[in-house]
Amino acid sequence: AQKVTQAQTEISVVEKEDVTLDCVYETRDTTYYLFWYKQPPSGELVFLIRRNSFDEQNEISGRYSWNFQKSTSSFNFTITASQVVDSAVYFCALSEATGSGGSNYKLTFGKGTLLTVNP
């Protein structure tokens, strides 16, 4: 069974601080895909990034950066110079093959981390 653990339930920071959200996953698959989604108070799920198991390059997009380390099964997310608008629940997810043919996929989510950025 596949599992995603986000050990930090809630994090509170002051604006302009850097913050890292942790994600640890478990899988027996050799090929897998990891995602981060943001869920602001309005409720929608916003896609942030996808990473496949073959690509351990870190990625930076503006104030966001991701650190994927296969050796520790971690896919951590850092927000630099946080802003109030970053306040949201952040979910890490693992794409899991389902069905007898293994060709269908569903997302298994972690429990999410509630990030509050205070002015």
Next chain:
Amino acid sequence: AAGVIQSPRHLIKEKRETATLKCYPIPRHDTVYWYQQGPGQDPQFLISFYEKMQSDKGSIPDRFSAQQFSDYHSELNMSSLELGDSALYFCASSLGSGGQETQYFGPGTRLLVL
């Protein structure tokens, strides 16, 4: 860019009533997924369709059924509603059903069962 459309956005029903949730995927997307998110919980996979055929079922109650139509939109039908069905229901779509395909989520339908 066009996004996933879900309707209605909010729905209030009584126990034992039925509800139908609709999902219109991003144009050209052929795969639809349904997820249920209870209060304070993470989204849980319910069911998925690829090219109008059911591709997999998750923790979906027998009281629920779904289908994908020829225009690729999908409907989730929920009968004999229970209080515990109150949740946010998301539809997501992707181009193809492979694991590498990003699932883009709609805004969700917030269902309240009284």
